[in-house]
Amino acid sequence: MVQHTQELRKLIAQALPELDVVLAWTSGSNQLASAPLFITAEDDLDKLDFGPMHVQNLAAYLPSLKGRKVGIVTRGCDSRTIIELLQEKLINRDEITIFGIPCTGAVNIRKVREAADGQRLRSVEAGKDIVSVTTDEGVRTIPMQDVLMEKCYNCPSQTPLIHDHMVTERNGCHMTGEAPESTLDKLDAMEPDARFAFWEESMDRCIRCYACRNACPLCVCKDSCVAQSRDPHWVDLSDNPREKLMFQAIHALHTAGRCTECGECERACPMGIPILAMKQALNRRIKHLFDYEAGMDMENTPPLFMFRQQEEHIKERDAR
Amino acid sequence: MPVLEGKELRIVGFLCNWCSYGGADTAGVGRFAQPTDLRIIKLPCTGRVNPLFVVRAFLNGADGVLVSGCHPGDCHYTAGNFYARRRLEVLRELLDVMGIQPERFHYTWVSASEGQKWKQVVSDFTARIHELGPAASFSNCPAVTVETGMKAAI
Ligand code: SF4
Ligand code: SF4
Ligand code: SF4
Numbered sequence: 001m002v003q004h005t006q007e008l009r010k011l012i013a014q015a016l017p018e019l020d021v022v023l024a025w026t027s028g029s030n031q032l033a034s035a036p037l038f039i040t041a042e043d044d045l046d047k048l049d050f051g052p053m054h055v056q057n058l059a060a061y062l063p064s065l066k067g068r069k070v071g072i073v074t075r076g077c078d079s080r081t082i083i084e085l086l087q088e089k090l091i092n093r094d095e096i097t098i099f100g101i102p103c104t105g106a107v108n109i110r111k112v113r114e115a116a117d118g119q120r121l122r123s124v125e126a127g128k129d130i131v132s133v134t135t136d137e138g139v140r141t142i143p144m145q146d147v148l149m150e151k152c153y154n155c156p157s158q159t160p161l162i163h164d165h166m167v168t169e170r171n172g173c174h175m176t177g178e179a180p181e182s183t184l185d186k187l188d189a190m191e192p193d194a195r196f197a198f199w200e201e202s203m204d205r206c207i208r209c210y211a212c213r214n215a216c217p218l219c220v221c222k223d224s225c226v227a228q229s230r231d232p233h234w235v236d237l238s239d240n241p242r243e244k245l246m247f248q249a250i251h252a253l254h255t256a257g258r259c260t261e262c263g264e265c266e267r268a269c270p271m272g273i274p275i276l277a278m279k280q281a282l283n284r285r286i287k288h289l290f291d292y293e294a295g296m297d298m299e300n301t302p303p304l305f306m307f308r309q310q311e312e313h314i315k316e317r318d319a320r
Numbered sequence: 321m322p323v324l325e326g327k328e329l330r331i332v333g334f335l336c337n338w339c340s341y342g343g344a345d346t347a348g349v350g351r352f353a354q355p356t357d358l359r360i361i362k363l364p365c366t367g368r369v370n371p372l373f374v375v376r377a378f379l380n381g382a383d384g385v386l387v388s389g390c391h392p393g394d395c396h397y398t399a400g401n402f403y404a405r406r407r408l409e410v411l412r413e414l415l416d417v418m419g420i421q422p423e424r425f426h427y428t429w430v431s432a433s434e435g436q437k438w439k440q441v442v443s444d445f446t447a448r449i450h451e452l453g454p455a456a457s458f459s460n461c462p463a464v465t466v467e468t469g470m471k472a473a474i
């Protein structure tokens with residue numbers, strides 16, 4: 001890891017004179033508090049760090065930096081976000097410089113906290129296959145396999161699909177085990193009424209902070225979000241599960257065919273609400289209907305931006 | 321003239337102005353008996369049907385939602401219903417994962433001259449919704465009434 005970091009620093013230092021800012025990660029006050037780092041001068045490079053505890057999808061910053069020369073440190077999944085943003089012309093390829101890194105998976109920080117049983121964390125360290133957590137009660141080691149983000153278990157490519165510079169490829173990958181049961185799996189096994197009750201209970205916990213929206217790299221409407229518009233008035237401000245579920249439906253439908261399942265919405269949620277499941281369900285359907293996955297091909301048009309007169313996989317419900 | 325026994329259920333219909341609304345009119349002019357649970361909202365085109373209209377209708381207490389427009393190829397605006405078809409197919413999955421049975425939602429194409437087909441569509445869909453019964457609703461959540469809806473809109 002150290003060696004990779006050195007290499008990354010060197011690559012960024014070389015390109016920095018041509019760039020306004022480079023987006024990377026740094027460690028916060030404790031190792032659970034990974035934070036984005038905005039590198040504008042060579043001095044900033046000392047703070048740079050990357051590894052399994054650095055989880056943010058930095059591509060979320062790109063649309064707001066359109067028009068400037070931006071460098072960005074990128075894992076496989078983040079590169080899909082970048083491709084999707086390029087497809088939608090929300091960013092320009094010639095304005096961004098991509099520093100690809102070999103990824104070994106990202107840790108689900110919520111799971112690490114759970115594994116520490118609510119104990120105060122003194123330090124957290126991610127090794128190759130384990131995460132070790134030091135609490136007042138001592139050191140605990142957790143297999144990496146148990147605390148990864150959901151997306152990492154089925155990661156199609158840990159190497160970025162596009163990049164301008166690449167930190168030396170790592171060989172081997174430690175993610176070999178089975179993915180744990182996902183929320184979507186659980187929902188699939190339920191009857192409709194239980195599913196409805198599941199969301200009612202989940203939304204009851206939602207505090208309407210909209211962190212899920214703000215963290216989403218594809219939520220780019222900013223101040224014109226329909227959730228906050230008074231005219232038309234899509235959602236009212238009452239604190240009840242109906243309005244909150246309506247907001248989740250808005251987020252899911254507005255990212256349908258665009259969402260790359262980066263998981264930022266769910267990661268950012270302070271209440272631990274598994275809202276990614278809705279988006280995964282839509283993606284599954286879109287894959288089936290249009291044979292399409294978001295953020296894979298820069299030349300492709302997202303499926304809800306277009307149509308075919310004869311849709312191969314849509315069977316008309318009635319004879320015409 | 322409710323054809324079905326018992327209580328009416330709440331079914332919302334989003335109809336395109338050019339074909340299906342005309343089709344419903346034709347059915348009326350032809351005096352075809354139909355169940356009366358459906359409340360029709362006329363729109364310029366099925367391309368205007370934001371899938372969120374359907375979600376909002378269900379969350380506000382609809383038991384079924386029907387969307388109907390011109391046959392593919394006959395859209396007054398050339399391609400509105402082609403876009404609608406993709407969106408509404410995707411919507412089906414969202415309803416499903418939310419716990420609203422996708423059978424409560426139906427979209428179809430009825431032209432202005434197809435009064436008989438319209439009657440059939442409404443009768444079949446209404447019967448289906450009656451079979452499913454009232455949709456699930458939130459327990460600790462005041463229902464949306466015309467009054468609260470109006471207030472929210474102000
Ligand atoms: S999804 Fe793949 S590229 Fe992204 S953090 Fe997980 S392992 Fe790395
Ligand atoms: S909806 Fe969630 S998973 Fe999808 S792109 Fe946005 S943040 Fe990522
Ligand atoms: S981040 Fe979580 S709590 Fe905040 S609005 Fe989204 S779902 Fe609700």
